[in-house]
Amino acid sequence: MARPVIAVTGPERGAFGPRALVAAAIRWYGGKPVHIRPSEIDCHPAYDGVVVTGGHDIDPVLYAAEPEVEPRHDKARDALETRIIEEALWRRLPLLGICRGAQLLNVCLGGSLHQELRSRRRHTSNRWTILPLKTLRIQSGTVLAELMGGARCRINSLHNQAIDTVGDGLRVSGVDLDGIVQAIEDPSRGFLVGVQWHPEFLIAMPRHRVLFRALVEAATAAAGSRTVA
Template sequence: MRPIIGITTYEMPASWGVWRDLPTTFVPADYAAAVAQAGGRAVLLPPDDLDTDVLHVLNGLLFTGGPDVSPVLYGAEPGIHTVTHPDRDEAELMLLRAALDRDLPVLGVCRGMQLLVAAAGGTLHQHLPDVLGHDRHRPAPAEYGRHDVVLTAGSRIAGLMGGDVTINCFHHQGVADPGSLTVTGRAEDGLPEAVEDPDRHFVLGVQWHPEVSRDKRIFGALVAAAAERS
């Protein structure tokens, strides 16, 4: 049986066929395809903060990208550029904390990495152009930024990426303080791009979008870690 990877989802209005602006639970197909191509079985998880019973049938968790993590989670007030979905925050944070308690493998992508940081007691910059003076991490609507990342020698992410360190990104928020996590990758401007928890079986966050290229290095590592827990 393939390791079962739970993938968090969006809940937003969507349109298809003759239907317009229906409340919809969805996620870009790249996430599920990346998990499947790495040998896992993708299961989509709608925002649901009733309980965490689903973790009993999952071997790993993938926290996806999406709207900004609420600053309330790290003790700040929302800025003028911050757009949040509190229901998703509450549901995912409950799942994340329970998964960490069980030491389930966890991968956080973009917003997912930021959620990991918030759960670890860290903080975020709410609008990077105000801090960095440029918008290269989100250059234009629906346009990924591309740059190299500097990885910490001996870290999990460095071992996975090897010499290919060019990444794609699309985010206007970023890590200010990683909390109890360890920063193991940074952009050329110093912004954290990868975080890990070396004390756990597999907890990795990346600020970029490896699902777009179906990166088997990263998703393969998640699936392999999940197989060890299956």
């Protein structure tokens, strides 16, 4: 069977490190990563699964909110990834949203975001770090719990926004020690998971690498089903 093609979205320029690590994790489990940039919004290749990577904040106009912080948006990327997410939802493709990818998935399903987190922190630091220095509390009975195991896990933190109102069909599968949403999922759609941390920086740790394994396995199954059909 041919390797499943996994679309990896990102900005027009930059973010080489995170995208390279995502691609490495996908290849590790037998997938074929294909990078898609905003300039390719109308001519991207066919794919069997999606990773929406991290980056700039999402334009609050997408969830009908007024800006509360100094804007740092990428409208072209918002447009690309909104289309990719909507197509993946319509085709019921497996999807992993990372950081802003999880946030945009939530917005595409009617949810909203906290535009700043400093004022909402009581037990956790607002410092950004790629190291697994923060605590994830995993909700029992979720896809995330089945994949990662255990009730707690150490994660990194590179975000200044997070999910507020959860989108239609989604459920919270992980929070930090302040109760800030760190993971969402919709088990009715197969593999549809968004995580607020960056597992690509932690791929040496099996508990984080498993997210990419599950994505590639789901994409392989989806591609096989379409081939038979």
